[in-house]
Amino acid sequence: MKKYSLLLFAFLLSAGMMAQDRGSVILNAYGSYVFSDKVDFDYGHIKVGDGFMYGAGFEFFPQKSSSIELKYLRFDTSMEANVFQYNSNKRVDGNGAFNFILIGGNHYFDTGNNAVPYLGGGLGMAITEGPNGGSDTNFAWELKGGVKIKTHSKVTVSLQASVISTWAAAGTDTYWGYYGPIAVQDYAVSYQFGLGTIIGFDLK
Incomplete structure (x- = not known):
């Protein structure tokens, strides 16, 4: 099986390249492994487990080397919340999920x-589903980089590393200014680091 995988990889690298044309629309299928994270806030923390992130999206090329991308990703994971209040520690364990809806783009160095x-x-935005039910919608951003392998066919394979960050309001911090106390919004920030693969299908 290992020999067949090496042969397939060698074929992809040796095949003639099919350039992405201006006006192309690509249907992308995403799959990646996401590492665990610990999210700290004023009165406790949440441990987010590792797991598999998957999803789909469309990538449009207004120019040959640049694209606009709209996608949906879902990350099912375990969550462990520890909240400190009134000299006690409240712990909640269970399964939750992150649902990401993102619009952005890529620049290719062809x-x-x-x-x-x-x-x-x-x-x-990130729609977070908690262990006890319910959901919360917050701001999210993504940074990514990788390598796209092109062939003569309409199918491409990309190897990618990415980070998606979710920012959720988590109380306020108070600072003393010239005119007295000033309340500033505090945020709990999570980071989902992932390594994965994207399979693209040219719809043009």
């Missing part, structure tokens, strides 16, 4: 090879 590096990012 040098004539069939392995094309790229960088990209996006902005959007």
Whole structure:
């Protein structure tokens, strides 16, 4: 099986490159492994487990080397919340999920090879499902980079590293200014670091 995988990889690298044309629309299927994270806030913390993130989206090329991307990603994971209040520690364990809706884009550094590096990012929202039910919608952003492998077919394979960050309001911090106390919004920030693969299908 290992020999067949090496042969397939060698074929993808040796195949002639099919350039992404202006006006192309790509249907992308996403899959990645996401590492665990610990989110701290004023009165406790939440441990977010590792897991598998998956989703789908569309990528439109207004120019040959730049794209606009709209996608949906879902990350099912375990959550452990520890909240400190009134000299006690309240702990809640269970399963939750992050649902990301992001719009952004990529820039491809096409040098004539069939392995094309790229960088990209996006902005959007994260709908977080907690262990006890209910959901909360917050701001999210993404940074990513990788390599897209192109072939003569309409199918492409991308290897990508990414980070998606969610910002949730978590109380206020008080600072003393010239005119007295000033309340400033505090945020709990999570970071989902992922390594994965994208399978693209050219719809043009």
